[in-house]
Amino acid sequence: MNKKDYRKILVEKFADHIISQKIAHTNEFYLEVNPRIILEIITFIDQELNCPLISMFANDERILSDRFVLYYAFADRDQGVLLIIKTGIAPEDPTFTSIAVKIPGAAVYEREIKDLFGLIPQGHPDPKRLIFHSNWPKGIYPLRKDFNGQEKPPFDNQEMPFTQVMGDGVYEIPVGPVHAGIIEPGHFRFSVAGEPIINLEAQLYFVHKGIEKMCEGRSIEHCLYVAERISGDETFANSQAYCQAIEKIAQVTIPERAMYTRVIFGELERLTSHLGDLTGICTDVAYGFAASQFNMLRAWAYDLADELCGMRFLRSVNKLGGCRLDFVAGKEKRSWKV
Structure with missing residues (x-):
């Protein structure tokens, strides 16, 4: 199936919700859609067209179009075709529909977008912080265009939630974020019952450089x-x-x-x-x-x-x-x- 076939299928099925479309660089098909059908079209591409999600990211385009924009990139690796779904988010309602339940690989992307842009993934199964740690203040989003990267934000003391596993013989073992070697710092919480690890939660990004x-x-x-x-x-x-x-x-x-x-x-x-x-x-x-x-x-x-x-x-x-x-x-x- 080539890019023109994808274009025909998607345009015919979602014609009433398509805002714009274009083909760029011979192998990239861009489709801007109404945010209300984002879960439906994403699920269709993943399950019916068998194109996996390879990336998801946001951009602050308020200077260009008075809105934030989400991009979902899918790939047909056999044909070398990229399908990029684009949808806008109004600044006065900075929320979007989470696709993590249908495509679990999107969960981390959505948490990153939430931290860096302040866009809230509604329906996300675990929307806790990913990039930020307890000293980063609420309401400050470094990838928004109005954030001044030359100024140091004030320190805060936010509570970082972790899942606690309860039961007889269950122990929680914290490791890090300081390690004995030169590896990147990370904080890990192991919930164990003897040898078996019941749950592991990791907090990384301690050296996120912006x-x-x-x-x-x-x-x-x-x-x-x-x-x-x-x-x-x-x-x-x-x-x-x-x-x-x-x-x-x-x-x-x-x-x-x-x-x-x-x-x-x-x-x-x-x-x-x-x-x-x-x-x-x-x-x-x-x-x-x-x-x-x-x-x-x-x-x-x-x-x-x-x-x-x-x-x-x-x-x-x-x-x-x-x-x-x-x-x-x-x-x-x-x-x-x-």
């Missing part, structure tokens, strides 16, 4: 450097995703050599990350010998990255429109010493 707000008003070149530094393990992947987004908007086709170079560096970063994961798994089960072997392989992968571009974390490889240099030229047949 990168989206940080990039507002910056140049596209500046934001590329920010994208590279979001996470050391995904330096190249994040910068490539950013470059591809800008190139797609600008309708720029990069040179074929640059396309292949990006694939090579993307695979190198992926292998490096997998070797790190395997090291961690072996460490966690006290398999020290295997951990040291995988860690050695990871070090060799870092050395290869450093030899190719002068940076173990593959920074400054991508640029808007391609790659900064032909890093691979002259090194294709080199015999690497390990």
Whole structure:
């Protein structure tokens, strides 16, 4: 089924509730619909068209259209087609219908939207805070355009609800948010009855940086450097995703050599990350010998990255429109010493 087939099916079935429609970038079908039928159309796409939800996000478009906007992105991976459902939310009634009961994967997206935009998912099975912690004040939403990212909000002391499991022999074990290693902080509450874990609740995002707000008003070149530094393990992947987004908007086709170079560096970063994961798994089960072997392989992968571009974390490889240099030229047949 191609994008035109999806367009025909959705337009015919929901004709009375469609506000606008368009096809962009040859494989993206945008459909703006009345918010009253959002649950119905989302369920139809998921269950009848067999297109899974791959992303959901909000945007403050009050300057453009006096409203907030929700976007639901679905994908037909076999055909390479994206279906993006768009619906508006009036600022005077900042609520929307939750789809988490029908599509459980949307639950975290909706909680994130609630925290960052102040849009309330009605009917959500567990709408507690996701991003914010007890010191973040109520009524302040950092991804709204009128939020001043240069000002520090006042500290508050909100109560963070956790599900309590009651019964004979049930114990609650709190872990974190401070950990002994260098992993990202997180607070975990285990409800256990002996060995079995009955319930686990996790509170993450302690090092949420507000990168989206940080990039507002910056140049596209500046934001590329920010994208590279979001996470050391995904330096190249994040910068490539950013470059591809800008190139797609600008309708720029990069040179074929640059396309292949990006694939090579993307695979190198992926292998490096997998070797790190395997090291961690072996460490966690006290398999020290295997951990040291995988860690050695990871070090060799870092050395290869450093030899190719002068940076173990593959920074400054991508640029808007391609790659900064032909890093691979002259090194294709080199015999690497390990």
